[in-house]
Amino acid sequence: MSLRGKTACVGLATFGTGDRPGWTPTEMMGEAVHLALADAGIGLSEVDGVFAATAVHAMPQMTLAEHLGIRPKYSSGSNTGGSSFMAHALDAAMALEAGVIDVAVIAYGSAQRSGGGFKSVSEPMPFEAQFEPRNPITAYALATARYMHEFGCDRTPFAEVAVSARKWAEKNPEAFSREPLTVDEVLSSRMISDPLGKLDCCLVTDGAAAMVMVRADRAKDAPKPAVYLLGAAMEHHHRMISCAPDLTTTSAKESGARAFEMAGYGAKDMDTVQLYDPFTVVPILFLEDLGYCAKGEGHAFIGEGRIAPGGELAVNTNGGGLSCVHPGMYGMFVMNEAIRQARGDAPGQQIEGAKLSLAHGNGGVLSSETTTIWGTAETL
Amino acid sequence: MSQGPEAEFRERLAAGRFMLQRSAATGAFMFPPRTAAPGSGARDLEWVEASGEGTVYSTTVTRRRPEQGGPLNIAIIETAEGPRMMSRVEEIDPEAVAIGMKVRARIQEVQGELAVVWTPAEGAA
Numbered sequence: 001m002s003l004r005g006k007t008a009c010v011g012l013a014t015f016g017t018g019d020r021p022g023w024t025p026t027e028m029m030g031e032a033v034h035l036a037l038a039d040a041g042i043g044l045s046e047v048d049g050v051f052a053a054t055a056v057h058a059m060p061q062m063t064l065a066e067h068l069g070i071r072p073k074y075s076s077g078s079n080t081g082g083s084s085f086m087a088h089a090l091d092a093a094m095a096l097e098a099g100v101i102d103v104a105v106i107a108y109g110s111a112q113r114s115g116g117g118f119k120s121v122s123e124p125m126p127f128e129a130q131f132e133p134r135n136p137i138t139a140y141a142l143a144t145a146r147y148m149h150e151f152g153c154d155r156t157p158f159a160e161v162a163v164s165a166r167k168w169a170e171k172n173p174e175a176f177s178r179e180p181l182t183v184d185e186v187l188s189s190r191m192i193s194d195p196l197g198k199l200d201c202c203l204v205t206d207g208a209a210a211m212v213m214v215r216a217d218r219a220k221d222a223p224k225p226a227v228y229l230l231g232a233a234m235e236h237h238h239r240m241i242s243c244a245p246d247l248t249t250t251s252a253k254e255s256g257a258r259a260f261e262m263a264g265y266g267a268k269d270m271d272t273v274q275l276y277d278p279f280t281v282v283p284i285l286f287l288e289d290l291g292y293c294a295k296g297e298g299h300a301f302i303g304e305g306r307i308a309p310g311g312e313l314a315v316n317t318n319g320g321g322l323s324c325v326h327p328g329m330y331g332m333f334v335m336n337e338a339i340r341q342a343r344g345d346a347p348g349q350q351i352e353g354a355k356l357s358l359a360h361g362n363g364g365v366l367s368s369e370t371t372t373i374w375g376t377a378e379t380l
Numbered sequence: 381m382s383q384g385p386e387a388e389f390r391e392r393l394a395a396g397r398f399m400l401q402r403s404a405a406t407g408a409f410m411f412p413p414r415t416a417a418p419g420s421g422a423r424d425l426e427w428v429e430a431s432g433e434g435t436v437y438s439t440t441v442t443r444r445r446p447e448q449g450g451p452l453n454i455a456i457i458e459t460a461e462g463p464r465m466m467s468r469v470e471e472i473d474p475e476a477v478a479i480g481m482k483v484r485a486r487i488q489e490v491q492g493e494l495a496v497v498w499t500p501a502e503g504a505a
Contacts, residue, residue, distance in 0.1 A: 126386065127412050128466040130491045131454050134442055138454050141440035149438070149479040193454075194441045194475070242456055242466040243412075247438060 011040025029109025049101030053084035081363025109208035110327035139365030158280035159186035169319025231263030385413030411463035
């Protein structure tokens with residue numbers, strides 16, 4: 001039995017994206033849930049499924065449920081890093097379809113920027129910590145260096161990814177970094193961990209986001225257009241970058257193939273493609289692994305503005321983690337933009353007539369990959 | 381087994397020996413140490429002296445400020461036996477470490493604990 005189209009997102013919200021001092025991660029996550037429920041026209045007392053992951057809570061879904069004052073029949077705080085929320089959408093779809101719960105909320109909150117920078121409850125990696133990696137950047141720098149070696153490119157394509165993201169952000173009123181950016185500025189930004197300069201790295205912002213999911217029968221009556229989960233699939237392999245089987249091919253190859261199979265749509269059918277972009281090399285890897293171009297060709301594929309506004313592929317239309325928002329874990333915002341585009345609710349950066357959106361989450365150090373495909377009622 | 385595989389690995393390092401496990405049947409090596417082969421679960425593991433030969437698989441330089449210790453190399457080394465390890469290449473400028481460079485293993489203390497670090501193999505630099 002397929003989960004295709006059995007559940008839908010009927011409400012979503014972001015809160016405090018950018019610089020929002022004076023709020024705790026729990027308060028921000030809770031506020032995003034209240035706003036998402038209002039968007040869905042569903043009362044708090046109806047929520048019986050809670051899904052959350054953060055970088056600062058050991059048991060985030062319990063903290064959130066306590067804060068909301070509800071008693072979930074099912075919850076999960078499963079943490080696969082930034083892809084947790086796409087995995088939670090799959091969890092929620094299964095729990096809803098099985099009848100274990102009726103209304104699911106998925107949430108994330110972080111005060112990373114105003115709280116003094118990147119924090120994580122993550123443990124040190126055995127056999128790695130001694131060498132003082134500054135994860136995640138060290139791991140992604142190692143992957144970027146390997147990509148350049150294997151496929152013979154310089155740093156320019158990565159700068160082009162950052163510039164394309166910024167051009168989208170210029171259109172998005174909610175984006176954090178909106179001033180124009182050039183390839184030369186990215187290339188000459190301060191080197192952090194070779195070959196990654198400061199502008200190859202995601203933002204450090206505050207921010208919370210939440211969404212509400214229900215079964216398809218109920219979704220029909222929602223006040224805002226329901227956006228259906230058509231496909232969802234995950235795969236993970238390693239936890240530590242030194243245990244990655246390959247630094248330039250990710251599990252997105254598998255998660256993407258299975259998500260497309262469930263959805264009954266292919267890569268080329270997507271009207272918008274939202275890809276987790278913690279560092280500039282990452283969207284290139286995912287465009288290759290998800291089938292938009294062959295392995296090793298992504299650095300050329302993204303050239304000449306192909307993924308910028310007006311290009312042939314609408315990628316990271318909110319400006320991405322590079323220019324819109326990145327409060328430690330970005331997955332919830334990737335899914336938010338995919339769903340907003342599909343329900344025609346992305347003023348500034350709306351892709352006219354968008355019906356199908358892909359939201360791909362990445363977690364750890366290219367470790368965990370979850371692909372979700374969302375579509376309007378007419379795509380069912 | 382009186383202790384776990386990580387403790388066994390470290391005990392061998394303390395005795396000056398860099399050893400890796402392999403499955404007797406398949407000959408496939410693994411790292412980090414385990415009680416069974418990753419993926420297959422094969423239980424026929426044996427400790428074998430590593431050749432100490434490796435190749436730089438990828439490399440980066442953390443741009444620390446001088447007062448923080450200056451530039452620091454972090455590399456992934458592919459051992460001649462197959463498994464990769466995070467480590468660093470010493471006795472060479474951090475920026476000069478290059479993918480494909482042949483390196484040799486050396487046991488030394490890093491951050492208060494013994495580890496395998498690497499130096500350019502003769503003629504590699």
